[in-house]
Amino acid sequence: MSNQTSLEVSGVSKIYPNGYEALADVSFNMQQGEFICIIGRSGAGKSTLLRCINGLHPVTRGSIRIQGTEITSLPDEEKLAIRRRIGFIFQEFNLVGRLSVMHNVLSGRLGYMNGFHSVIGYFSQEHRQKALECLGRVHMLHRATYRADNISGGEKQRVAIARALAQEPLLLLADEPVASLDPDLTWGIMEDLRSVAREEHVPTLVNIHDLETAKAFADRIIGIARGRILYDGPPSGLTTELLREIYRSDDPNRRSRYELVS
């Protein structure tokens, strides 16, 4: 893993139009190839953070740099160009079911095509070759001609990873990528994501509910509560005290499992 800083998030706050502060002064850095899991209770601000990083939500304050480029203040066209290089993996896969697996992966190449070719859906040999390589990377070549709605959930998530890889991403963001999958598939998908991060040197940020999975795979864990980072370090540094605080409910009548275990 090289030490080049790929992502620098500094002093980021996000206040939604209704006045709710979902992120408060969030700062952290990521190096190339690093695999980070973000943990926290529902509503902690995990998805908001990923959406701010990929430019889907404007930040209220602070700075986000991807490979040294400040993205929060870029003109729309340049922001779009950066967003094309950010792979986003969703819980519900977001594939186009009526299209083939190959076509779904090819859609990751759209950012590299001229307007006319993308409108008529013409993919050159080079783009096809790249899409096949990405499918091979996640062991899904044998499904290339299947319709995307005719493959299993685990296979769909692998295709989504291949599509993100076809973007030649500077950064991979995954929002609950394994929440719809059974435990066996979960580990396979997490293994794929981590090996892609390491071998392709793509920093990867994964929101995940399951603490044990996060601890098993992450190089680093970021624990968020009420929009603030409470922990940023190796899985081994997460004490019961910290977990209680990260998962503490604001509702005095509801206690998290970490508060129930003494």
Ligand SMILES: Nc1ncnc2c1ncn2[C@@H]1O[C@H](COP(=O)(O)OP(=O)(O)OP(=O)(O)O)[C@@H](O)[C@H]1O
């Ligand atoms: N568009 C919005 N307008 C107002 N508040 C919002 C909006 N989107 C999210 N929020 C609020 O911001 C907080 C953080 O939401 P976010 O989706 O980032 O949490 P999360 O940690 O990803 O939760 P989950 O694990 O359930 O997905 C929540 O209280 C949510 O209700």
